[in-house]
Amino acid sequence: MSVAEDTIARNRALQTEWYGEPLGDRVRPLLGRLGMSQSGLAGVLGLSAPMLSQLMSGQRAKISNPAVLHRLMAVEDLVAAPGFDALTAAEVQARLEEIKAEQAATTSGMRVAPPGRVPAGPAPGSAEGAEDRAAGRGAAEPARLVQALLREVASAAEIEAAAGLIAGRFPDLAEVLRVYGAGRTSEAEAHFARTVLKQTPDDRAAMPVRSRLDSF
Known part of the structure; x- marks a missing residue:
């Protein structure tokens, strides 16, 4: 070679x-x-x-x-x-x-999306599309931000190793590392919606978009 x-x-x-x-x-x-x-x-x-x-x-x-x-x-x-x-x-x-x-x-703060930015979803104009965009806005941007941060400072193997070290005592934190550090973007968004926005897959489109981030 x-x-x-x-x-x-x-x-x-x-x-x-x-x-x-x-x-x-x-x-x-x-x-x-x-x-x-x-x-x-x-x-x-x-x-x-x-x-x-x-x-x-x-x-x-x-x-x-x-x-x-x-x-x-x-x-x-x-x-x-x-x-x-x-x-x-x-x-x-x-x-x-x-x-x-x-x-x-x-590292100084959250990235701000341009005005009108919405995640990809069903065709514009449909009721399903409007509901999915309302739910998606709450999870997509912060989930991707966490992904980008973790993947900038460590490799997937390093993140998996770190998760393994703490999994016994702190399983939820280990899951965060694995989902955001080595998982797919869709998995990270679903995790953020479930844990921070308190949404389930069935009610994501129906619930108002609120999160603990609103208090900052």
Whole structure:
């Protein structure tokens, strides 16, 4: 194996540890679902096209800007949402522009989404869509913020190891580490809705969006 091949193999292994799978395997399905070029998606994420290409090919290992990772997760949520196929091309483009405009999470406070930002969901205008967006706003943004923070400071393996150390005495805290540090975004949002917003899967759409964050 050449030096270049060894570097790529090592970087892909690191990406699997940090992001669950190599970034090329995460990004390519998005290009197909969105019908976008690699350059177009790079613009949404806030990367140069060459940088995204290097990350996808394994020439580079880490997404250095947590805002880029956050936007990537937001795009993944968009295409995975049940209502995605019902969206028009213009609606998809509008959602991508909103994701592109999202600001980076910082250690000084919560990231504020642009006005009008709503999570992906059923087709706009439907009663189901209105209810899901009302419920989703309460969980999606803070859940993603916690994910971005944990994944910036530690790898998935490190987070799993930390969770294992405390699981015996503090099982709930260990679950938080595992869900937000190594789980899927949808799992993190569901956990946040259940534990902070006190919503169950059956009543998430019906309950008003309230949380302990309202008191800060």
